[in-house]
Amino acid sequence: MMEDQEEKGNAENGIGRQKQVKDEYLLQFLDSLDGYLTLLDSLSSTLSQGWLELASARHAMGASRINGALLDLKVHAAATSLKVSEQDVDSMESQPCFTLCKWASSDNGERSSGEEKSLSPQLRHRNNSQLSEEKVSTRTGTPLILVDQQQRQKSLSVFGVLVSPKLRSAQLSFERALETLVEIANLHTTMLSMFEQVHKELENTNG
């Protein structure tokens, strides 16, 4: 009888632990869903600001200076790219983790080292001072992102040498939108992963 009671206790503990795991998956899923919707709302605001600034720049500079004919169709690599790494969720699953690399083109290193060789010391000093560092976050351990002001300026120069401050503001707004999008992408993969877990648990319960 004692053994029966012990077995019954163990079974109840097992069921309790299973329920705890299911609740955990469900909570994580709901958290990621909430984060996803919040970030999408934030993205909509940022994009609206960007569109407004772009429209203001067009008003200030004229429609002929901001139009489709000016898009740069010469061969060039993206100055802003993504780094994809693998993140372990549990022993059976991994999911991608996206990191934004702003204004960090692949030939940046070559170009700057090439320029260092050919430039005089004074010019070299000026070139280095154009590189600025932006700390994204030190508390969370996010690494420093080197922002190449020359790359940013090059992107604007498609629309001429002297551009409206509104165009620069629009550029910053869309950069912020990109950062939000990368956060959304990471939450998106977490949400999908949790969704699959919850789906499996529900199927096991029904089966």
Added chain:
Amino acid sequence: MAGRAQIPTKSSALIAMIADEFGVVLLCWDTVTGFLLAGVGNVDLRRKTNYLIVDSKTTVKAIEDAFKEFTTKEDIAIVLISQYVANMIRFLVDSYNKPIPAILEIPSKDHPYDPAHDSVLSRVKNLFSAESVASGRR
């Protein structure tokens, strides 16, 4: 480990864009322009871009072809698509289930984001409504 999906890691991947700009008057490509200003534009040696601007003359087939191309290219990690454009190829977007590239539906200037049409959110909604029907029957 058996059954573990392999995620290809990349040190420099691209963001592709399929953005709509519908309008009669001027300059209907603000979303793509904005992201190009932010530096995501890429033109390869074959002069192919990592973006498609959708206007009134763009056919559904062209959008489908661009979607298939961007989702099969190895150097693309995220595909941004205006939700309005995604609705034109909804079947294709909903049937996509790979982790990379990630497909993100974004609002456009003339069409705000609608959670009811989002591919992932509608899948979630279907799951929970199917579950509530099943539990009701039990």
